[in-house]
Amino acid sequence: MTLGGGLQHAIHVYRQLAELRLEVVEGGRVLINGVSVVGKGTNSVVFRCRPAVGHMELACKLRRGDATRDSLAAEGQMLHLANTVGVGPRIYVYARDVVAYRYVDGVHIDKWWKVADAERRRVFLEELLNQAFRLDRAGISHNELSRLERHVLVERDVPVIIDFESATVGCGSNVTQVANGLSRLGLGLPLEALRRYRRCLCEDAYKEVLRFFLNQL
Numbered sequence: 001m002t003l004g005g006g007l008q009h010a011i012h013v014y015r016q017l018a019e020l021r022l023e024v025v026e027g028g029r030v031l032i033n034g035v036s037v038v039g040k041g042t043n044s045v046v047f048r049c050r051p052a053v054g055h056m057e058l059a060c061k062l063r064r065g066d067a068t069r070d071s072l073a074a075e076g077q078m079l080h081l082a083n084t085v086g087v088g089p090r091i092y093v094y095a096r097d098v099v100a101y102r103y104v105d106g107v108h109i110d111k112w113w114k115v116a117d118a119e120r121r122r123v124f125l126e127e128l129l130n131q132a133f134r135l136d137r138a139g140i141s142h143n144e145l146s147r148l149e150r151h152v153l154v155e156r157d158v159p160v161i162i163d164f165e166s167a168t169v170g171c172g173s174n175v176t177q178v179a180n181g182l183s184r185l186g187l188g189l190p191l192e193a194l195r196r197y198r199r200c201l202c203e204d205a206y207k208e209v210l211r212f213f214l215n216q217l
Helices: 007-019 073-083 109-115 118-138 174-183 191-200 203-214
Strands: 022-025 030-032 035-037 044-051 058-063 091-094 098-102 152-155 158-161
Touching: 007 022, 007 058, 007 098, 022 058, 035 044, 073 091, 073 098, 073 118, 109 152, 118 158, 118 174, 118 203, 174 191, 174 203, 191 203
Parallel strands: none
Antiparallel strands: 022 044, 030 035, 044 058, 058 098, 091 098, 152 158
């Protein structure tokens, strides 16, 4: 297991996996010390995994020993809250150093966007902004959605928002974050509509933002 922080940390994480009845398997597009994994971040490494009993495909985010965060439990809680409004991969189980959720067999949005036609982009964009609006209504701020290329996967043309590590409850505008992320893909910004939306987080202002983006495609 390639987690940094020494053998003791790896043993501690392995024990949590055993208690949660999870098995890590090799696989993914990222290579770390000769091991194929799903992804690597500042605080965690994401492996493919599965329940000890059953055939469900899962991703296991495991805290690195040199992480700046002392626990992944808050991320598990935020993903669970996002799931209640139909956002994010379905949470399976979580603990201090482990967050397990449905494995998303997708590609990053920036790669998908380059090859998608206008109609696929329209359907996708409406669903992505709807997810952001649902998070706003639930009072959950992802806080990293201006970087869509790192935090949105596309699975069979459907957006899946991932990585709730920095998410908070009570403030923020996911719709504004997503709008800024879309500008990095070459779309213009409805500045006045976004200002109004940030003030009220209301449906009519949201629909104005949505119409602006859809009319560009």
